[in-house]
Amino acid sequence: MSLTARIGELSPYLRLLRPELYYMDLTLPASSAILASYLATGGLPEFFPFLIAVIGGFAAITSSYVFNDCCDIDIDTINLPDRPLPSDSVSKKSAFIYALFLLAVAGAAAIYLNPESLIVLFIAAATITIYSSFAKRSTFLSFLPVGISYGLVPIGVWLAFDPAGILKGNDGVILPLSAICFGLMICVTDWAFTLGGVSRDVEGDRLKGAPTMPVTFGIPFTARFVTFWWIVGVIASVIIGWSAQLGPVYFAGALASGLWMLAQCLDFIKNPTPERGGALFVNGSNYRAIMFGSMILDVALCIYAGAYTSILW
Numbered sequence: 390m391s392l393t394a395r396i397g398e399l400s401p402y403l404r405l406l407r408p409e410l411y412y413m414d415l416t417l418p419a420s421s422a423i424l425a426s427y428l429a430t431g432g433l434p435e436f437f438p439f440l441i442a443v444i445g446g447f448a449a450i451t452s453s454y455v456f457n458d459c460c461d462i463d464i465d466t467i468n469l470p471d472r473p474l475p476s477d478s479v480s481k482k483s484a485f486i487y488a489l490f491l492l493a494v495a496g497a498a499a500i501y502l503n504p505e506s507l508i509v510l511f512i513a514a515a516t517i518t519i520y521s522s523f524a525k526r527s528t529f530l531s532f533l534p535v536g537i538s539y540g541l542v543p544i545g546v547w548l549a550f551d552p553a554g555i556l557k558g559n560d561g562v563i564l565p566l567s568a569i570c571f572g573l574m575i576c577v578t579d580w581a582f583t584l585g586g587v588s589r590d591v592e593g594d595r596l597k598g599a600p601t602m603p604v605t606f607g608i609p610f611t612a613r614f615v616t617f618w619w620i621v622g623v624i625a626s627v628i629i630g631w632s633a634q635l636g637p638v639y640f641a642g643a644l645a646s647g648l649w650m651l652a653q654c655l656d657f658i659k660n661p662t663p664e665r666g667g668a669l670f671v672n673g674s675n676y677r678a679i680m681f682g683s684m685i686l687d688v689a690l691c692i693y694a695g696a697y698t699s700i701l702w
């Protein structure tokens with residue numbers, strides 16, 4: 390059975406959360422929490438705060454998906470008519486309440502973990518609201534707030550395990566270089582990630598007057614623009630590993646998946662079609678998920694290898 394068929398069998402409320410992106414959306418907060426704890430304490434985070442952070446991060450990300458669907462019903466009726474809202478599987482009112490519920494879950498998690506994380510959540514939520522409710526219908530630069538909002542996710546999670554000190558006693562460092570690079574990497578790759586999906590949706594955007602980059606400049610230009618930012622993102626992933634002194638497992642996973650991602654981008658340049666843009670959208674999710682998974686595995690191996698060595702000595 391294909392992935393599309395399996396997703397189609399899920400509850401419409403689960404489909405609103407983009408099941409095809411679950412792995413990326415779970416491993417992003419997980420890897421952020423693990424790397425922050427490792428660099429701050431030399432160990433893994435405690436299980437319960439870690440679980441709360443993953444749930445809160447996932448809820449924050451997916452609440453933006455649901456809210457965006459509420460704002461894009463007319464466009465999705467053309468591009469993606471089988472989605473829960475355009476197919477009338479879920480009402481707009483119910484979806485909006487669902488988005489608020491997910492945001493409340495994220496807020497409760499942030500309050501529990503660190504008020505600094507809550508401040509970051511407020512900024513991220515406000516930024517993505519600008520995109521969904523206003524920017525997408527107004528400017529070809531609408532992808533910018535999406536990347537900024539998503540790039541704040543690892544920052545918010547990071548602060549839960551390595552506070553900046555603004556509210557909890559200052560240690561002299563607001564954010565380490567690794568955290569800053571992590572946020573920037575997610576920001577710029579999300580510009581590319583988003584524009585891949587927007588290329589898929591170009592027909593509906595054009596008909597409904599949304600001046601996205603593919604509508605304004607065409608898919609061939611967008612393909613080259615997207616490729617540039619994926620290149621920057623792959624380079625940034627290397628800087629993250631260098632600044633955090635990660636090991637070969639991370640670099641092998643990040644570089645192998647990064648080179649594969651760039652090959653997909655080159656194919657998009659050769660075949661600048663809406664269908665290829667949609668495929669690149671999913672490719673981008675898989676690449677980042679592999680990178681996050683490699684980070685988690687590398688940190689775990691570093692910690693357990695260190696513990697094993699200390700026992701031997």
